Amino acid sequence: MFYETDKPHGLPRDPFKSCVVPRPIGWVTSLDATGRVNLAPFSFFNALASDPPIVVLGVGGMQPHGVKDTLGNCRATGEFVVNMATWDLREAMNLTSAGVPAEVDEMALAGLTPVPSRLVRPPRVAESPIHLECRVHMIVDLPCDDPRSYNAAIFGLVVGVHIDDAVLTADGLVDVLAIRPLARLGYMDYTSIESVFSMRRPSAAEALAKVR
Numbered sequence: 001m002f003y004e005t006d007k008p009h010g011l012p013r014d015p016f017k018s019c020v021v022p023r024p025i026g027w028v029t030s031l032d033a034t035g036r037v038n039l040a041p042f043s044f045f046n047a048l049a050s051d052p053p054i055v056v057l058g059v060g061g062m063q064p065h066g067v068k069d070t071l072g073n074c075r076a077t078g079e080f081v082v083n084m085a086t087w088d089l090r091e092a093m094n095l096t097s098a099g100v101p102a103e104v105d106e107m108a109l110a111g112l113t114p115v116p117s118r119l120v121r122p123p124r125v126a127e128s129p130i131h132l133e134c135r136v137h138m139i140v141d142l143p144c145d146d147p148r149s150y151n152a153a154i155f156g157l158v159v160g161v162h163i164d165d166a167v168l169t170a171d172g173l174v175d176v177l178a179i180r181p182l183a184r185l186g187y188m189d190y191t192s193i194e195s196v197f198s199m200r201r202p203s204a205a206e207a208l209a210k211v212r
């Protein structure tokens with residue numbers, strides 16, 4: 001099948017989010033201008049560059065009180081922390097996605113423990129094994145089909161990285177299978193990483209030798 005995105009696709013559910021899978025989940029801590037803590041998951045999330053490390057969050061839709069708190073807080077304070085969502089933290093992560101009023105601290109709501117960051121003010125989720133401390137680099141307004149809604153991309157410069165020593169192997173590698181990072185599929189579906197394989201990148205000479 002083929003469909004143009006501004007025309008009906010004819011399927012029972014919108015397939016788009018199933019066509020870009022799996023998406024990592026950026027579980028984002030931020031503070032409002034008065035210092036209130038906010039925590040919410042975002043699967044329109046990824047790393048875009050590594051030198052320096054840069055991440056992006058896609059924030060869409062509205063809360064009853066206005067734009068999503070994460071977007072408002074990033075605009076107001078210019079800082080956020082990405083906590084890695086894991087299999088063990090799946091229920092807590094899901095709880096923090098509820099559209100609660102801005103004054104509710106979702107970290108407390110989900111029974112999670114705040115620990116201070118080193119370089120930015122929003123706290124980290126102690127139960128998560130990896131945290132990226134970020135400064136907002138840029139917020140870009142995106143097209144939005146619904147005039148009552150809003151889409152934006154938040155680009156963050158990663159200024160500090162915490163990795164729990166317990167998830168580092170003896171060789172100093174991040175042990176992804178021990179962490180079981182959570183990722184989003186389409187619909188209400190998720191996956192977690194349970195297998196890993198490696199491939200060495202071919203040199204140009206090796207690749208060209210295949211066609212000669």
Ligand SMILES: Cc1cc2nc3c(=O)[nH]c(=O)nc-3n(C[C@H](O)[C@H](O)[C@H](O)COP(=O)(O)O)c2cc1C
Pocket residue numbers: 025038039040041042043044045058059060061063067068069070071093094096097098099100184
């Ligand atoms: C796994 C998961 C992924 C989500 N991804 C996004 C996303 O990429 N963008 C978005 O705007 N909302 C996303 N949401 C919904 C937000 O988490 C939800 O709207 C939340 O209430 C926003 O909180 P805030 O207003 O405190 O920022 C996601 C929810 C879940 C459970």
